[in-house]
Amino acid sequence: MNGLESAEWFRKTWTNLRAEIGKVVVGQEEVVEGVLVALAANGHVLLEGMPGLGKTLLIRTLAQAVDLDYSRIQFTPDMMPADVTGTNVFTQSGGFEFRRGPIFANFVLADEINRATPKTQSSLLEAMQERQVSIGGTPHALTEPFMVMATQNPVEQEGTYPLPEAQLDRFFFKLIVPNPSKAVLAEVVNRTTQGEMAQVSKVASAEDLIQARRITREVSVSPEVLDYALSMIVASHPDSEKPSDIAKKYVRYGASPRGAQSIISAGKVYAMLEGRFNVSKENIQKAAKPVLRHRLILNYESEADGVTADQVVDGIVDAVNAGDKDPIRV
Amino acid sequence: MKLLQQQLKRFGRRVRLVRMWRGAWLGLLSGSAIALALVAADYLLLINFPPVMGLIVACASTLVGAGIGFFLKISELSVAQSVDRRAGLEDRTASAFHKAESGEFFADELSGDAEKHLGDVQPKRLYPIRFGTQQMSACAILAVLVTAVYVIDNDLLLTAGQKAAKAELKEATAKVERVVRELEVGEGAADKTAEKKLAAELRKFGKELERGRLDREEAMQKAQKLAEEAKKLSEQRLEKAQEKMEQFQARGLQEKFEEAGGDLDMLKDLQLDKMQMEALNDLMKESGADQLPNNQLDQNMMKALGADNSASEMARLSDAQKQKLAEQMAQAQKDIQKKLESGNLSDEQRKALEQQAKTMEELAKKLELSDDVKKALQELQEMKEFKEMQKLMQQMQQAQQQMQEGKQLTDEQIKQMQEQMEQLAEQMKDPAAKEAMRQAMKEMIEQMKQGNIDAQTMQQMMSMMGMGMGSSGPDGSGSTAGGNYQGEGENEKGDPMELEGKGKITAIRGERDEKRGQDAYTEIKAPTMVGSRTSVPYDKVLPGYKKTAESAVSNNKVKGKHRDRVREYFEQLSGGKGK
Numbered sequence: 042m043n044g045l046e047s048a049e050w051f052r053k054t055w056t057n058l059r060a061e062i063g064k065v066v067v068g069q070e071e072v073v074e075g076v077l078v079a080l081a082a083n084g085h086v087l088l089e090g091m092p093g094l095g096k097t098l099l100i101r102t103l104a105q106a107v108d109l110d111y112s113r114i115q116f117t118p119d120m121m122p123a124d125v126t127g128t129n130v131f132t133q134s135g136g137f138e139f140r141r142g143p144i145f146a147n148f149v150l151a152d153e154i155n156r157a158t159p160k161t162q163s164s165l166l167e168a169m170q171e172r173q174v175s176i177g178g179t180p181h182a183l184t185e186p187f188m189v190m191a192t193q194n195p196v197e198q199e200g201t202y203p204l205p206e207a208q209l210d211r212f213f214f215k216l217i218v219p220n221p222s223k224a225v226l227a228e229v230v231n232r233t234t235q236g237e238m239a240q241v242s243k244v245a246s247a248e249d250l251i252q253a254r255r256i257t258r259e260v261s262v263s264p265e266v267l268d269y270a271l272s273m274i275v276a277s278h279p280d281s282e283k284p285s286d287i288a289k290k291y292v293r294y295g296a297s298p299r300g301a302q303s304i305i306s307a308g309k310v311y312a313m314l315e316g317r318f319n320v321s322k323e324n325i326q327k328a329a330k331p332v333l334r335h336r337l338i339l340n341y342e343s344e345a346d347g348v349t350a351d352q353v354v355d356g357i358v359d360a361v362n363a364g365d366k367d368p369i370r371v
Numbered sequence: 372m373k374l375l376q377q378q379l380k381r382f383g384r385r386v387r388l389v390r391m392w393r394g395a396w397l398g399l400l401s402g403s404a405i406a407l408a409l410v411a412a413d414y415l416l417l418i419n420f421p422p423v424m425g426l427i428v429a430c431a432s433t434l435v436g437a438g439i440g441f442f443l444k445i446s447e448l449s450v451a452q453s454v455d456r457r458a459g460l461e462d463r464t465a466s467a468f469h470k471a472e473s474g475e476f477f478a479d480e481l482s483g484d485a486e487k488h489l490g491d492v493q494p495k496r497l498y499p500i501r502f503g504t505q506q507m508s509a510c511a512i513l514a515v516l517v518t519a520v521y522v523i524d525n526d527l528l529l530t531a532g533q534k535a536a537k538a539e540l541k542e543a544t545a546k547v548e549r550v551v552r553e554l555e556v557g558e559g560a561a562d563k564t565a566e567k568k569l570a571a572e573l574r575k576f577g578k579e580l581e582r583g584r585l586d587r588e589e590a591m592q593k594a595q596k597l598a599e600e601a602k603k604l605s606e607q608r609l610e611k612a613q614e615k616m617e618q619f620q621a622r623g624l625q626e627k628f629e630e631a632g633g634d635l636d637m638l639k640d641l642q643l644d645k646m647q648m649e650a651l652n653d654l655m656k657e658s659g660a661d662q663l664p665n666n667q668l669d670q671n672m673m674k675a676l677g678a679d680n681s682a683s684e685m686a687r688l689s690d691a692q693k694q695k696l697a698e699q700m701a702q703a704q705k706d707i708q709k710k711l712e713s714g715n716l717s718d719e720q721r722k723a724l725e726q727q728a729k730t731m732e733e734l735a736k737k738l739e740l741s742d743d744v745k746k747a748l749q750e751l752q753e754m755k756e757f758k759e760m761q762k763l764m765q766q767m768q769q770a771q772q773q774m775q776e777g778k779q780l781t782d783e784q785i786k787q788m789q790e791q792m793e794q795l796a797e798q799m800k801d802p803a804a805k806e807a808m809r810q811a812m813k814e815m816i817e818q819m820k821q822g823n824i825d826a827q828t829m830q831q832m833m834s835m836m837g838m839g840m841g842s843s844g845p846d847g848s849g850s851t852a853g854g855n856y857q858g859e860g861e862n863e864k865g866d867p868m869e870l871e872g873k874g875k876i877t878a879i880r881g882e883r884d885e886k887r888g889q890d891a892y893t894e895i896k897a898p899t900m901v902g903s904r905t906s907v908p909y910d911k912v913l914p915g916y917k918k919t920a921e922s923a924v925s926n927n928k929v930k931g932k933h934r935d936r937v938r939e940y941f942e943q944l945s946g947g948k949g950k
Contacts, residue, residue: 044476044477044478044479044480045480047476048477048480259475259476259477260477261466261469261470261473261475261477261478261481262466263462263465263466263468263469263470264469265452265462265465266462266465266466315461317461317463317484318466318477318480318481318484319461319462319463319466319467319470319477319481319484320462320466321461321462321463322461322462323461324461367452367453367456367457368448368449368452368453369386369445369449369450369452369453371386371389371390371393371498
């Protein structure tokens with residue numbers, strides 16, 4: 042396939058995938074798009090929303106649409122790391138045998154991840170970054186494509202363990218699942234309370250996903266766009282060379298280099314989905330919120346003023362845009 | 372890539388055109404504003420700026436602005452970025468510009484995509500030629516400028532009478548302007564600032580005349596005033612020219628002096644007139660030649676200046692020089708007198724000698740004491756106390772001489788001297804007498820400072836008044852004599868050195884040995900003097916003397932009962948400090 046055909050194939054595959062998910066998941070376009078972008082960019086997603094908004098359904102439907110293994114882990118405070126990764130079990134034959142945990146799947150749904158202890162949460166770290174699990178000194182590779190989709194409930198914070206920054210940084214996107222509108226809700230009710238449930242067909246394979254990831258990596262990024270993206274990352278640091286005013290006021294720690302990688306990767310996927318061969322500044326702006334919102338560590342003042350991470354990201358984007366002017370003034 | 376570059380050039384040309392358009396308007400706006408300000412300043416007579424020049428300034432700035440806009444550098448990348456932004460191409464063009472030949476997977480597709488999108492965009496849509504606020508402002512200011520120029524330079528709105536009056540004034544103004552130009556063009560003006568100021572005032576006067584701001588009377592007054600200023604300036608110019616001429620002469624003289632190798636003897640051959648001599652004296656003073664050693668200077672000056680020196684040259688001579696000159700004059704006068712008395716002279720020789728004697732006499736008079744000094748001395752000598760003191764002094768000198776010859780004073784002599792001293796001391800207790808003496812002395816010192824009394828005269832007077840007489844030793848008598856002192860001494864390092872200068876010689880005589888009998892001991896302390904001041908300050912010599920005294924005390928050279936007294940004495944001298 043040449044470049045044009047590759048791009049065409051990518052768009053077609055992703056359109057089909059989205060359409061297939063859309064059969065089951067009503068509304069939530071941004072969330073679905075975000076999950077698909079993360080899938081194409083080989084990233085993991087943290088979904089935050091109230092219970093019953095279809096988070097689990099989305100993951101399950103995605104797994105069905107690409108016909109890949111899917112496992113769901115319900116995190117609880119008494120869960121141990123071995124419950125996630127697996128363990129060596131003594132067998133009747135007299136030896137030890139590694140019994141794989143639920144992490145060994147293509148799509149892993151870590152439901153209510155913030156209810157597990159930090160120890161258990163950290164068991165995901167190696168799997169998410171290295172795509173392998175080490176048990177008893179023996180590394181066990183995870184099968185590609187591998188994607189973790191964790192959910193967390195913004196309410197009922199009692200008895201929960203907020204995710205450590207190191208783990209948050211490993212999530213490519215943090216998507217906020219909004220409450221459905223009345224029209225969407227009516228559609229949800231109609232689809233689920235009458236007739237038969239829609240059946241999801243397989244529209245892509247594991248190989249297709251890997252191919253899609255390879256294609257998106259080829260998308261061009263001009264030096265100006267790269268500079269624009271990096272300016273955004275730098276502006277999120279209150280103690281950087283050019284911090285934005287809002288970051289200086291409300292941010293304790295800015296985005297990590299992994300954030301810069303994520304924003305460019307996401308921009309590439311967005312460009313491909315939009316039928317372009319280059320990343321635009323608009324793509325970077327679109328990726329800014331899902332990439333940066335969980336990577337900014339806000340200070341007490343933001344909490345006191347009721348400023349959210351999304352508002353801070355908006356402020357950073359505005360500050361960077363203000364400095365980005367037309368080079369020709371006539 | 373080639374197509375992409377062609378398309379970018381298309382946009383680049385458009386950008387250049389729009390910039391030229393905008394630059395021209397910006398130039399017109401700024402030029403008109405400046406021109407308007409200058410025309411206004413000219414109208415208010417602050418500067419000279421012909422109104423028509425305002426239009427030229429506006430046009431020139433328009434052209435300059437357009438030129439700058441056209442020739443300002445435009446990079447293709449900037450055009451690409453700008454087009455992306457203005458046409459909403461989502462960084463297609465800039466990315467293609469960078470990546471078209473990078474060999475990346477999507478490079479060709481990227482270029483093709485960018486070219487396709489650029490082809491759909493019209494440059495004039497992205498970079499339109501606008502007529503906005505800037506252009507409107509420029510037009511408005513230009514209109515005001517044109518109106519101002521028209522009103523100032525045009526007679527259309529005037530009546531026939533006003534036109535005639537204006538024509539007359541213009542004629543007068545033209546005349547003034549001619550004068551001004553001559554003033555401005557004139558070379559060699561000594562004071563350019565004054566000339567410029569006068570030219571500006573004349574031009575202002577011309578403008579005021581032209582614009583009818585002055586009535587006839589005022590115009591006359593002002594013209595009169597300016598004429599006076601011009602006359603004054605021309606006089607100043609003449610004076611400065613004369614000064615310059617003199618400077619040239621002086622410079623020429625200096626060159627002559629240098630030609631002569633700085634030898635004053637050779638200057639006689641130059642046959643200088645009086646003015647040249649004065650200039651030469653100034654030059655000598657400036658170059659420090661008058662600081663030459665006294666002897667050399669006296670001889671050279673006598674030779675170079677001859678007998679026709681003015682009082683000013685005489686006043687420059689120091690006391691020592693005057694004294695020396697007087698001695699030489701006296702000797703010369705004696706020689707001339709001898710020659711005249713010898714009688715073996717021709718009439719011409721006699722006449723020449725008489726003339727020389729006359730000149731000498733005049734110079735000698737200048738060296739003599741002034742009437743004031745003579746008067747002060749006379750008054751002093753007539754004072755009763757002074758006469759008493761002189762009498763006592765004579766007796767004491769006789770007594771001293773007698774003692775030096777080994778003769779003892781008789782009891783009668785001693786008693787008489789004691790009585791006289793007590794009498795004098797009693798008289799000196801009288802405040803009026805004391806004050807009269809003090810005043811007389813003060814007057815003498817003043818005269819000495821001014822150079823009216825030489826040092827020798829002063830010393831003689833001091834001697835007459837007994838001022839040189841020191842106090843007696845601890846158990847002996849003492850005497851003082853003033854005079855010049857030349858001797859040998861040691862510096863701080865102990866190296867032998869010549870002591871020169873004027874000073875008071877103090878001789879202390881007395882009984883030093885603890886054993887009975889006489890010990891001829893004379894210690895002479897003569898502080899060296901430089902000019903009128905002691906060369907060694909008191910505080911410099913005191914530690915040395917103190918150390919010597921301490922050494923004498925510690926080595927048992929001073930009798931036990933006197934040791935404390937010696938210590939106390941030095942402590943008091945050093946301000947009561949122990950060491």
